[in-house]
Amino acid sequence: MSRKLNHAVVAWLLAASFTLQGRPAFAELPTVEEALSELGMDRSEIAELARGGPVTYALSENSDAELAMGIAWYLPVPLEKVARQLRQNNPDPLDFDVIASGALNQLDGAASLASVVLSRKEAEALLDVEPGDEFNLSASEIDSFKTLRQRFSDVIEDVILQRYREVLFQRFEAYRRGGVHAIAPYAREPGRDSQPAQELRQAASASAALLRDFPALYKVWLHYPESLPSGAEEAFPWVEKTVEGRPAVILRHRVSTDWNGGVLTLTREFYAPHSYNASQWITGCLAYRDGTVVFQEVRSYTDQVTGIASDVKHMIGRRLLKDKMLKSFRQLCAALEACR
Structure with missing residues (x-):
């Protein structure tokens, strides 16, 4: 069974538990287990998710510089509590190694x-x-x-x-x-530049789930600075982290929208000072059983995985990305006092 993420199925999964403000729910919806199966998870993986273990899965990568991965985790915590934690702006609640942070604004x-x-x-x-x-x-x-x-x-x-x-x-x-x-x-060297603008457009275009269930938000994400749709909020945090042993001040754009108690957050790192070019992630939560499933999709771009031995570099890069995502989710789990 293919382990590539089907973004349309993600939208289907989300719709199973939420109704976008002002839009009716579908008449008949699949169970969450059925939707997870369509994502490519087998019965043992779904059972693992239900027991509280994080499940990582592959996303399609559309360039030599891209690293992409998804993660889902069931937490025995009410949806409202998880959504409140995910709404935090600065630093991001899934950041685990922030040294300093602040907010960018034009006035100052x-x-x-x-x-x-x-x-x-x-x-x-x-x-x-x-x-x-x-x-x-x-x-x-x-x-x-x-x-x-x-x-x-x-x-x-x-x-x-x-x-x-x-x-x-x-x-x-x-x-x-x-x-x-x-x-x-x-x-870069003469005759070659890195194009974070192109990479972030590519990441936005790959977010097909937004096209299906959040067309207004998807349109703004593609064509920012168009006005945000009603109910959406944005913030421009900066964070300082240590990346590959060096300090890095990273500039972000976050857009969040409510889902009748849940939250969907889009984050774009539109500037990183070294080591990687740019990144985007989509974070959301949905009601499941007696708790909440949190998911995140990350697309990161770095010239370090291109060129000679690109396949090996991608394999190592995905492993590092997976480790980072697991650390982030364990931090969220600890903050919610839900770790087992």
Whole structure:
């Protein structure tokens, strides 16, 4: 049986337990077990889910740089309690290694990143930055740091830090004005750039479940900054994490909508400073038996899995992604006091 995720079936599964505000429920709906079976889970996996164990499953990958995976977990916790936890904006309730966090806003400008800091090592690297994979920067952003190098003979960390905050805020402003289409490419070696804008459009297009049951939300997600549909809310958090041993300030866009007590959240990481290009995940919860099933689909893009031995790199990347998702869900389980 195919283990590729059928997004239309996910929509079917969600519809089995929820009614989108203002829309009637279907007259006859499959059981949750039937829908899980259509996802590709066999009887033993469904039984494992019912016992409280997390179940991971494969998603189709549509580019050499993409890593994709899904996870579902049954928790013996009321839907309302789980949904309340998932509605938290900053940091994301499934983040397990956040060092610092804040909210981006146009009123405060780059000052909304005032608590972002740089180590001297990172500051020195930025002052000497060149096109490549050490930093995710556009050609013009690289030139702005080269200008600082020409102006100052020594490393002045405060000046570099301020410029770095400005780069981050300008990335946010560009996204707010033009959505994924306005995300500047990352300059690599001559003749090659990474295209996070293209990758995030690809991730959005792959979310067919939204097309079926949330057409207005799906349209906005594809064509942001169109106005959000009624009942949806958005936030622009930033988080600092350690990624591959280096600090990373990551910029996000979160959109959430209610499902008669449940919640669906779309998260887009439209800027990451190194190691990977961009990512998107969809998180939701639905009533099941005497508790709640939480699910998440992640699509992440990194140049590190392309090129020679790409198949092996993808296998390793999926394993790392799976480990990360399991840690995230165990954190949620602990926060809900539902771990066994």
